[in-house]
Amino acid sequence: MSLCPLALPFGVSVDMLVVFALVGLALVLFATEALPIDITAILVMVLLMVLEPWTQISAREGISGFSSPATITVLAMLILSTGISRTGVVQRLGNRLADFAGDDPFRQLAATVGVAGPVSGFINNTPVVAILVPVISDLAHEGKTSPSKLLIPLSFASMLGGMLTLIGTSTNILASDVAARLAEQPEYAGLGLREFSMFEFTLLGVVVLIIGIAYLMTIGYWLLPERVLPEDDYVEEYELQDYLTEVVVREDSPVAGMTVEDVGQETPLDFDILQIDRSGESFVEPLNRKTLRSGDLLKVRTDRTSLERLMDVDGLDLVGAITGDELEQEEEEQGLVEVIVPARSALVGETLASSTFRDRYDVNVLAFRSRGELVRERMDHTPLKVGDTLLVQATTGSLDRLSQNRDFIVAHEPEDPDYRTEKIPHAIAIIAGVIGFAAMPWGVLSGVPVLGALSGIPTFDIVTTALAGVVAMVLLGVLKPPEIYDSVDWNVIFLLAGVIPLGIAIEQTGGAELLGNAVASTDQFLPVIGVLWVFYVATALLTNVVSNNASVVLMIPVAVESAQQVGSNAFAFILAVMFAASTAFMTPVGYQTNLFVYGPGGYKFRDFFRVGAPLQLLLSFVTVGGIAVLWGL
Numbered sequence: 001m002s003l004c005p006l007a008l009p010f011g012v013s014v015d016m017l018v019v020f021a022l023v024g025l026a027l028v029l030f031a032t033e034a035l036p037i038d039i040t041a042i043l044v045m046v047l048l049m050v051l052e053p054w055t056q057i058s059a060r061e062g063i064s065g066f067s068s069p070a071t072i073t074v075l076a077m078l079i080l081s082t083g084i085s086r087t088g089v090v091q092r093l094g095n096r097l098a099d100f101a102g103d104d105p106f107r108q109l110a111a112t113v114g115v116a117g118p119v120s121g122f123i124n125n126t127p128v129v130a131i132l133v134p135v136i137s138d139l140a141h142e143g144k145t146s147p148s149k150l151l152i153p154l155s156f157a158s159m160l161g162g163m164l165t166l167i168g169t170s171t172n173i174l175a176s177d178v179a180a181r182l183a184e185q186p187e188y189a190g191l192g193l194r195e196f197s198m199f200e201f202t203l204l205g206v207v208v209l210i211i212g213i214a215y216l217m218t219i220g221y222w223l224l225p226e227r228v229l230p231e232d233d234y235v236e237e238y239e240l241q242d243y244l245t246e247v248v249v250r251e252d253s254p255v256a257g258m259t260v261e262d263v264g265q266e267t268p269l270d271f272d273i274l275q276i277d278r279s280g281e282s283f284v285e286p287l288n289r290k291t292l293r294s295g296d297l298l299k300v301r302t303d304r305t306s307l308e309r310l311m312d313v314d315g316l317d318l319v320g321a322i323t324g325d326e327l328e329q330e331e332e333e334q335g336l337v338e339v340i341v342p343a344r345s346a347l348v349g350e351t352l353a354s355s356t357f358r359d360r361y362d363v364n365v366l367a368f369r370s371r372g373e374l375v376r377e378r379m380d381h382t383p384l385k386v387g388d389t390l391l392v393q394a395t396t397g398s399l400d401r402l403s404q405n406r407d408f409i410v411a412h413e414p415e416d417p418d419y420r421t422e423k424i425p426h427a428i429a430i431i432a433g434v435i436g437f438a439a440m441p442w443g444v445l446s447g448v449p450v451l452g453a454l455s456g457i458p459t460f461d462i463v464t465t466a467l468a469g470v471v472a473m474v475l476l477g478v479l480k481p482p483e484i485y486d487s488v489d490w491n492v493i494f495l496l497a498g499v500i501p502l503g504i505a506i507e508q509t510g511g512a513e514l515l516g517n518a519v520a521s522t523d524q525f526l527p528v529i530g531v532l533w534v535f536y537v538a539t540a541l542l543t544n545v546v547s548n549n550a551s552v553v554l555m556i557p558v559a560v561e562s563a564q565q566v567g568s569n570a571f572a573f574i575l576a577v578m579f580a581a582s583t584a585f586m587t588p589v590g591y592q593t594n595l596f597v598y599g600p601g602g603y604k605f606r607d608f609f610r611v612g613a614p615l616q617l618l619l620s621f622v623t624v625g626g627i628a629v630l631w632g633l
Contacts, residue, residue, distance in 0.1 A: 015509040018054040019502075022047055023554065026502065030546035033385065033589075036349060037547055038491035041498020048501050056508045057501050064504070065497035069463045070177030074124075074170040074496060075488055076466035080431060081127040082487035083473040087427045088419025090119060090128065094135035103143040109221060112136055112150050113157035113213045120157070121164030121205070122431060126489070129158045129593040130342060130409050137338075137411045137600055146226040151597035152611055153216045153224075158593050159583050160212040163205040166198050166462060167435070168582075170492060171548045173462070175578040178503060178556045179571075185507070188560060191570040198439035198462065201575060204626045208579070211622050215615050223611045227602035234336045237602065238367040238391050243376050244274075244301055246319040251294040253315025261288040271302035274364045274393055284395060288359060301366055336366070337399055338600050339390045340409040343592055344489045347407055353380040361402060363394035369599040371588070387588065389599020406486050411600045426476045434469040438462040495549055503553035516561020523566045528633045531566060532576050533624045535559050539580035540616055544590035551581040572631045579623045585612025 022044055029040040048055045049062035065071055084090060097111035112132075120128045136154050140147040162168035166176060180195035182188050228237055235244065249256055255263050260273050276283040276290060277297040283290055292298075297319065341347055347355055352365055367376045368390040375382055389411070394402070403410040404418065437460045473479045479487070506512045523531055535555065543551040555577045563570035584590025586609045588598045594608060601607075627633075 015054045016511045016514060018051055019505045019509050019511050027546050030550060038494035041495045044502055045498045048505055055505045057505050061504055062501050065500035068177055068500050070174045071493060071496045073173045073463045073466050075493055076470050077124050077167055078489055079470045079484055079487040081124045083478045084123050084427050085127055085131050086420050086479060087424045088421055089424045090131045091135055094132055098139040101139065105145050108139055108143055108145055108150060109153060109217055112154050113216055116154050116157040117161035117209050117213060120161030121168045125158040125162040125169050126592050129155055129596050133409055133596055133600060134411050134413045138413055141230060144230045146228050146230055148227040148601045149224050151601035155593040155597045156216060156585055157213060159591060160209045163208055163579060163582055164202055166196050171552055171582040172578060174496060174549050175552050175556060175574060178553060179574050182560055191564060193570055198435060204630055207626055208619060208623060212615065215618060220611050220615065225607060234391055238374060240367060247298050247300055247316040248319055249292055249294050249296045250315040250317055253294060255292050256294045258292055260290050271300055271306050272364055273298050273300055275299040336391060336393050338411040339392050339402060340411060340596055340599055341384050341386060341388045342409050343386045343491050345407040347384050348386055349383055351381050351383055362398045363392040366391045366393060372604045387595025387598045409596060423478045427478045430469045430472045434465045438465045495547060499550045499553045503557060507557045512557035513561050515558045517565055520562040520565035528566055528568045529624060529628055531562065532573060533620060535573055536576045536580045536620050536624055539577045543581045543584040544586045548581045548584055548591060552577060568633050569631060572627045572633055575627050576624060583619060585616045
């Protein structure tokens with residue numbers, strides 16, 4: 001009960017104002033990324049419990065998100081997706097289609113969306129994109145096609161495919177959980193609310209996927225820019241011509257006799273020594289302990305101002321600029337590759353300096369893209385964000401180690417991938433079992449003579465079958481026990497745990513009812529299908545700014561209230577919100593998969609709006625119309 005039963009206009013209470021203020025704080029922090037999204041979610045959780053007299057969220061309700069079936073199911077599905085990726089089955093499928101595509105741009109695009117879409121219906125779509133980014137990047141470069149023409153379609157197709165089944169995306173699982181929780185509330189009795197079955201919305205998902213793919217292969221392909229030209233090397237792509245140069249250590253140079261590490265510490269300038277050439281021999285990583293000698297030829301990354309100061313202070317003579325070919329010498333087994341920082345990475349929020357990146361991974365960072373902008377100066381002190389793409393120079397061994405590290409997505413397939421291909425049948429059988437046992441209505445088999453005995457098998461929830469699948473993967477060797485913990489994107493788990501009680505607070509304080517009544521009032525000049533469309537568009541706009549999971553938690557209670565007020569099908573409104581929240585096309589920050597392709601595609605922020613806005617508008621009509629036809633209003 002509120003401590004301040006103050007009368008406010010429009011039926012607003014102090015409780016509602018407090019909760020709305022927390023919602024506003026969460027949205028601002030999600031949109032600005034002032035804090036990591038998981039920390040924002042935990043902050044909101046704590047505030048809900050501290051302000052219990054107004055939010056009506058007890059400590060037990062505040063931490064209920066951790067025990068929510070949705071949270072546990074998402075956790076299990078992330079582990080299962082990792083098991084699938086460890087076998088290499090998705091990579092193999094992508095490579096087979098890449099062989100089919102060759103250097104034909106249309107076939108390359110068809111292969112990209114043809115793999116990402118259907119596969120994302122059965123494996124969480126975020127890991128699917130992480131797996132396929134290097135496959136598609138290699139396909140583009142080998143086929144002389146701009147990666148920019150393929151990577152946004154990869155992300156968009158994975159989102160579309162995620163709507164094929166309940167387990168395609170965490171958003172679907174969370175929406176099902178919220179619907180089931182609302183169904184238990186007395187005020188929503190008789191509205192037909194329920195948790196989703198495995199293939200509840202598959203038919204509509206197939207329609208949306210087909211229309212979305214048709215758009216991506218026609219209008220979308222035409223709208224996509226060629227930000228990264230296939231003939232460009234990385235030096236040109238990252239505009240490094242003025243930042244890479246060669247210098248010689250003079251005999252009178254004070255750096256002669258010093259180690260590379262000492263030079264870096266004693267010279268407060270923005271530069272990195274990438275390679276040392278000495279008497280016909282070249283040295284790359286690790287260089288920190290290498291002692292410089294007079295006559296050494298150094299390949300250096302620096303800006304012009306720092307270079308002039310280096311030459312004056314440290315006795316270095318300028319020789320000339322470096323080309324991309326000089327940085328990629330096969331005889332030295334070194335090369336350039338892009339490395340993406342995923343949400344689960346321990347580097348998020350760190351800098352290259354604070355994480356001792358170069359020493360830890362034996363690589364040189366030449367530049368990186370952050371939110372579409374190139375960063376070359378003061379790189380060591382620029383905080384890393386989710387989706388940042390680093391251009392690194394490293395040996396083959398270092399790149400192989402990076403590709404096996406959960407902190408990175410390497411946009412190039414390793415030469416000798418360490419997949420457990422012998423476990424492919426086991427992994428596929430486990431996923432089929434997880435889906436089959438959760439989807440099968442065993443009770444209907446009682447009328448089938450041969451299968452009647454199976455009718456006694458109990459019906460299993462997806463959370464039960466998913467956890468059983470995790471155990472099976474470990475027992476059968478698809479995953480090793482320590483890999484279970486590394487498989488989980490803990491920021492997603494904490495996000496879910498934090499936003500679920502926020503949704504409960506909106507319901508319990510009457511905020512959902514207030515907003516629902518406000519939206520429902522539009523039925524005075526809009527038909528019911530128009531109100532449904534308004535919810536789709538509002539959810540889509542919100543999701544493109546903040547987390548898709550947060551959008552579902554905030555919008556579904558309001559949608560149900562609105563449906564109740566206009567006397568419409570509440571289940572239809574939930575589906576509209578869920579589909580809109582799972583397809584955030586207009587910004588790179590609306591969905592994790594967009595961030596994964598942001599850097600490797602060389603995209604600008606506006607590219608996502610240019611391609612995604614027409615698709616979002618098209619699917620708003622297709623989805624709302626499909627819901628009206630299949631479920632009625």
